[in-house]
Amino acid sequence: MGINENLAFTNASELQALYSSKEISPVEITELFINRIEKLNGQLNVFLECTFDLARKKAVEAEKEIMNGTASGLLHGIPTSIKDMEMTKGIKTTAGSLIFKDRIPEFDSVVSERVKKENAIVLGKTNTPEFGLLGETRNKLGDDCRNPWNTNMTPGGSSGGAAVSLVTGMCSLATGSDGGGSVRVPASFSGVYGIKPTQGRIPRYAGPVSEPISNQHSQGGPMARSVADAALLFQAMAGHDARDISSLREPVPDFIGAAKEGMSNGIKGLRIGWTPDFGFVNVDSEVLDICKKAVNVFTDLGCSVEESDFSIEDPFRHWVTLFSTFAYAMQQDYWPDRSSDMNPYARDLFKHASNSTAVDFTKAVGNVDSIKSALADQFNKFDLLVSPTMPVAPYECGNPPGNIDGYDVDGSWAGLAFTYPINSSGHPAASIPAGLNSDGLPVGLHIIGKFGDERTIIKASAAFEKAKPWNHLRPPVS
Numbered sequence: 001m002g003i004n005e006n007l008a009f010t011n012a013s014e015l016q017a018l019y020s021s022k023e024i025s026p027v028e029i030t031e032l033f034i035n036r037i038e039k040l041n042g043q044l045n046v047f048l049e050c051t052f053d054l055a056r057k058k059a060v061e062a063e064k065e066i067m068n069g070t071a072s073g074l075l076h077g078i079p080t081s082i083k084d085m086e087m088t089k090g091i092k093t094t095a096g097s098l099i100f101k102d103r104i105p106e107f108d109s110v111v112s113e114r115v116k117k118e119n120a121i122v123l124g125k126t127n128t129p130e131f132g133l134l135g136e137t138r139n140k141l142g143d144d145c146r147n148p149w150n151t152n153m154t155p156g157g158s159s160g161g162a163a164v165s166l167v168t169g170m171c172s173l174a175t176g177s178d179g180g181g182s183v184r185v186p187a188s189f190s191g192v193y194g195i196k197p198t199q200g201r202i203p204r205y206a207g208p209v210s211e212p213i214s215n216q217h218s219q220g221g222p223m224a225r226s227v228a229d230a231a232l233l234f235q236a237m238a239g240h241d242a243r244d245i246s247s248l249r250e251p252v253p254d255f256i257g258a259a260k261e262g263m264s265n266g267i268k269g270l271r272i273g274w275t276p277d278f279g280f281v282n283v284d285s286e287v288l289d290i291c292k293k294a295v296n297v298f299t300d301l302g303c304s305v306e307e308s309d310f311s312i313e314d315p316f317r318h319w320v321t322l323f324s325t326f327a328y329a330m331q332q333d334y335w336p337d338r339s340s341d342m343n344p345y346a347r348d349l350f351k352h353a354s355n356s357t358a359v360d361f362t363k364a365v366g367n368v369d370s371i372k373s374a375l376a377d378q379f380n381k382f383d384l385l386v387s388p389t390m391p392v393a394p395y396e397c398g399n400p401p402g403n404i405d406g407y408d409v410d411g412s413w414a415g416l417a418f419t420y421p422i423n424s425s426g427h428p429a430a431s432i433p434a435g436l437n438s439d440g441l442p443v444g445l446h447i448i449g450k451f452g453d454e455r456t457i458i459k460a461s462a463a464f465e466k467a468k469p470w471n472h473l474r475p476p477v478s
Helices: 005-009 012-020 026-044 052-068 110-117 160-167 184-190 227-237 255-263 285-300 316-334 344-355 358-379 412-416 420-425 454-467
Strands: 047-050 079-083 121-126 173-178 193-196 219-224 271-274 304-307 384-388 429-436 442-449
Touching: 005 026, 012 052, 012 227, 026 047, 026 052, 026 079, 026 121, 047 160, 052 121, 079 110, 079 160, 110 173, 110 227, 121 160, 160 173, 160 184, 160 219, 173 193, 173 227, 184 193, 184 429, 184 442, 193 227, 193 454, 219 227, 227 255, 227 454, 255 454, 271 285, 285 304, 285 384, 285 429, 285 442, 285 454, 316 344, 316 358, 316 420, 358 384, 358 420, 384 454, 429 454, 442 454
Parallel strands: 079 121, 079 173, 271 304, 271 384
Antiparallel strands: 047 121, 173 219, 193 219, 193 429, 384 442, 429 442
């Protein structure tokens, strides 16, 4: 009798409990996930690189440690995927780019290093757009990553492969990263949970550099099928590292405990501000209706929910200056000589960055301060600010909505209007599944917290999940 297929959708903590009781082994679970990847990856293009031999070896080690009573590490024996933006020593790391299609790094990023240190079983590297520069998961390395709820649709990006690996039961945990919504967008479009931490909470390290490069907006972030699992991975990923001089030095909060508090309804009395549009976003009516109904769950949980007057001007032109110049600074050795190998969206952003001036950059940093000020006013009144994650439901691959300010990078930036302002400010935010629309496609609710206060986001998310669970929902391709 084979292993129960439903174990592919079991929470990480429950898997570890089953390991401890010797009911199942990491070897069995790893084989289950490998079989599912082999069955589903061809339809969805989730993994750019699979590491099955390494995973099997690690699973055997994990099993021996359990039998010997020496198991250790927060993620011990948990099959995990790593976004292909993260450097992995000895494992191909493409960053979604044809330029790096054969690159095998000699070092790990901080995120990869910590996932390995906590004894996760790494199954492979998940798909991402080139250099993480798009709200879809599309590159020159192969077909688009597909949304398992409807394979004509995008799962979002840039952590699209990570999100799909979770919702289809190809792994238990997934690392993502978020520079303009890249954790929250695919979490919303794919029906999973993801957190963009406070800026600096999870260090970024892409290898030795002669001079530090300012990172204004990009953060690694955990993704999972449950809030508790995301908190577990977050605990493993967070904390200062001297190789990232901008990483936060304060002690890492207890994220795992926050999830437990939320599950026991520890959020009574929280003040929540509901903003349907940030003062400038046009939102699909059905998406808005789903999110409004989801917000009412917090009222049932004993929170106060009030309409927020949060209103800012669209910061896209300022954010895209910071976003594009950071990417350009990281990859400038390949511009323009390798531009023909790049996707059009990457070329457009690099052109934008190379034409930006010091004045443009200074104004963009000034805009960051204005968003921080507007959010500070809100957090004088509220503990959390809540909005839709996306103004639209998942759309057809390569056919995104509109443009912004006449600047069109394949159009997909128009869908990120709720997420990139929060990258600018550096505040933490999560996307939590709010429901399915009339086409059976996921819609996410965006929960934004005070700077440094991921715990309140996690507590509220866990309470919401208990009241409105989603992990039982399965996409047609799963």
